[in-house]
Each structure stands twice: as C-alpha cells, then as structure tokens.
Amino acid sequence: MKNLSGIILAISLGLSCFNSVMAENSIVEGKAAEDSVIIDSGLSFSKAMAGTKAPREIVDSMAIVDVRYYSTDGKLHQGQLIVNNAVIDDVRAIFGLIEKMKFPIYKAVPIVKYNWSDDASMEDNNTSAFNYRFIAGTKRLSNHSSGRAIDINPYFNPVIYADGRVSPRGAKYDKNATGVFTKDSPIVKEFIKRGWRWGGNFKSFKDYHHFDKAK
Numbered sequence: 455m456k457n458l459s460g461i462i463l464a465i466s467l468g469l470s471c472f473n474s475v476m477a478e479n480s481i482v483e484g485k486a487a488e489d490s491v492i493i494d495s496g497l498s499f500s501k502a503m504a505g506t507k508a509p510r511e512i513v514d515s516m517a518i519v520d521v522r523y524y525s526t527d528g529k530l531h532q533g534q535l536i537v538n539n540a541v542i543d544d545v546r547a548i549f550g551l552i553e554k555m556k557f558p559i560y561k562a563v564p565i566v567k568y569n570w571s572d573d574a575s576m577e578d579n580n581t582s583a584f585n586y587r588f589i590a591g592t593k594r595l596s597n598h599s600s601g602r603a604i605d606i607n608p609y610f611n612p613v614i615y616a617d618g619r620v621s622p623r624g625a626k627y628d629k630n631a632t633g634v635f636t637k638d639s640p641i642v643k644e645f646i647k648r649g650w651r652w653g654g655n656f657k658s659f660k661d662y663h664h665f666d667k668a669k
Contacts, residue, residue: 490530491530494561494563495563497566498518499536502564505570506586508599516538516584516601518536519542520534521552523553525559525560526560526633535604536564544645545604547644548648560609561579564584572587576608576621577623581605582605586599600669602667603665605664606635607663613662635652650666
C-alpha cells in the first residue's frame with residue numbers, strides 16, 4: 455500500500471509540474487502574440503491633438519481609438535484614429551471586420567504626424583479621420599472637422615474628379631488590387647448599413663477612400 459501511495463503521489467506531482475509548465479507556455483505564447491503586433495501609432499490624446507485649430511467644443515467631442523489591421527506586409531499592426539464620440543462603436547465594429555477579413559490597411563496614424571496636412575497624409579497612403587479643415591477647394595468645413603469622416607488607403611482609393619484629375623498625385627484606382635474598395639466590398643456595405651456614406655457613390659466625382667456619417 456505504501457508503494458501504491460508513493461506511485462499516486464509521484465503521478466500527482468508530475469501532473470502538477472506538467473500543468474504548471476503548460477500554463478507558463480500559454481502565458482509566454484500569449485505574450486509573444488501580443489508582442490508580435492507592430493505599433494504604427496501609440497500617441498496620447500493630447501499629443502494626437504497638438505496644434506489643431508479646432509475650437510474647444512470640437513476637441514471635447516473627440517476620442518482616440520486604437521485599431522488593429524493587417525498591413526501590406528501581411529503582419530498585424532496597431533494604429534490609431536481620432537473620431538467623434540458618437541461614432542466610436544461603428545469604428546470599432548468596422549475595424550473588427552477589417553481585421554477579421556485581413557483587408558490590408560497600409561497604416562493608420564493621427565494626422566498630427568503630417569503637421570495636419572491632408573495632402574501629405576494621403577500621399578503616404580495613411581488612413582485618418584479627424585482633421586479640422588475645409589473641403590478641398592471650398593470654404594466649407596469637412597466632415598473630418600467633426601471626426602465623422604474616415605479616409606482609408608487614400609493612395610489605393612484615390613479621388614477622381616470629373617475632369618480626370620486624380621488625388622493624391624500619381625495614384626491609380628485598380629478595383630482588382632488589394633486594399634481597394636468597390637461597391638461590392640463587405641466593408642463598404644457595413645459602413646452603409648450603419649448609416650455612413652461612401653465617396654465611391656458620389657455623383658459629380660468619386661472619392662473612393664472616403665466614408666462619412668452625418669449627425
């Protein structure tokens with residue numbers, strides 16, 4: 455009986471050690487998975503808003519949201535968007551779909567990194583949201599000024615004007631390329647289902663990277 459008790463004790467100790475090792479491995483693997491996310495942007499809200507000309511009531515209606523996506527290198531990245539508090543749930547849900555689909559997002563960095571230049575951000579194929587600015591060529595505030603618009607992969611999904619001009623410069627719209635939106639894209643459909651407009655449906659020109667949601 456003593457021998458049997460010893461055997462049972464040894465088995466019990468062995469199982470305990472095994473479970474401990476497995477738990478440690480699980481923690482290490484989880485940490486490795488976390489560490490494998492490439493951080494494109496990790497700004498505080500104050501740094502992300504530094505230098506904006508937006509009035510205080512606009513600034514107070516904004517929030518910074520961490521978003522994850524697979525970039526064109528095939529690796530998981532984390533970026534940030536500044537959006538209006540009213541659309542945070544939409545943005546999180548849509549970027550959850552983007553991550554799940556592995557739809558490539560080149561990068562998502564608050565536009566402060568481009569000194570608040572929309573042109574510089576678009577030319578770098580940067581996905582962005584809030585930017586207190588006028589609509590190009592007008593004196594009307596853009597929906598980006600209230601954090602209710604998002605531009606996604608602007609170099610892959612450029613603006614095409616009626617006269618043939620393209621913005622950003624040098625960009626081409628190839629509906630068969632990756633990271634490009636078409637009317638059949640599940641992401642476009644999800645935006646529209648949630649009450650957003652897609653610039654690809656505009657009549658006088660096409661703004662394929664642009665999504666916005668009115669109040």
